[in-house]
Amino acid sequence: MAKYTLPDLPYAYDALQPYISKEIMTLHHKNHHQTYVTNLNAAEANLASLAGDDIKEKLKLQAALRFNGGGHINHSLFWKNLAPAQSPAARLAAGPLKDAINRDFGSLEAMIKEVNGATAALQGSGWGWLGLNTKSKKLEVVTTPNQDPLLSHAVIIGIDIWEHAYYLDYKNVKVNYLDAIWHVMNFQEAEARYKAAL
Numbered sequence: 001m002a003k004y005t006l007p008d009l010p011y012a013y014d015a016l017q018p019y020i021s022k023e024i025m026t027l028h029h030k031n032h033h034q035t036y037v038t039n040l041n042a043a044e045a046n047l048a049s050l051a052g053d054d055i056k057e058k059l060k061l062q063a064a065l066r067f068n069g070g071g072h073i074n075h076s077l078f079w080k081n082l083a084p085a086q087s088p089a090a091r092l093a094a095g096p097l098k099d100a101i102n103r104d105f106g107s108l109e110a111m112i113k114e115v116n117g118a119t120a121a122l123q124g125s126g127w128g129w130l131g132l133n134t135k136s137k138k139l140e141v142v143t144t145p146n147q148d149p150l151l152s153h154a155v156i157i158g159i160d161i162w163e164h165a166y167y168l169d170y171k172n173v174k175v176n177y178l179d180a181i182w183h184v185m186n187f188q189e190a191e192a193r194y195k196a197a198l
């Protein structure tokens with residue numbers, strides 16, 4: 001039996017339009033995320049059934065585990081950190097997260113600029129993050145390559161900057177995707193993560 005399963009989206013496939021199309025959301029969730037889940041289950045099963053001491057084979061399976069496990073974790077976080085643009089969740093309300101953003105970046109606009117700048121500058125595929133440094137309790141901007149999950153910080157917001165996340169809507173113009181995504185950011189979820197991480 002499969003250990004990991006594809007989580008349902010918390011909204012309809014067309015709920016993030018016009019910022020992210022129904023076509024992207026459908027392919028991204030049903031195909032891309034499902035593939036990470038399928039390959040994660042396969043890697044775990046193969047690792048568990050691996051007989052003997054073939055270290056090379058183990059390393060290969062561990063690499064598959066890291067990639068697909070990261071893909072599953074990252075996308076599960078990503079769906080929940082988005083919300084329809086008209087919903088109250090998509091507004092940064094007064095509260096502890098807003099206070100922390102103002103403290104650490106000066107303003108919401110400055111924070112978005114920093115996240116977008118670092119994320120756009122990432123070479124190849126990966127993720128841009130707003131994370132909480134759990135030691136200093138400060139919000140920081142971080143990126144990770146490929147499907148590496150964010151382990152150094154607690155995730156507040158994650159942005160998928162793989163081409164599959166934006167190409168159908170924005171072609172090669174990454175910055176337009178990065179500007180658009182903030183219209184469908186779930187700040188309610190971000191604040192819940194912030195409070196939980198403190």
Ligand SMILES: [Fe+2]
Pocket residue numbers: 028032075160162164165
């Ligand atoms: Fe993705």
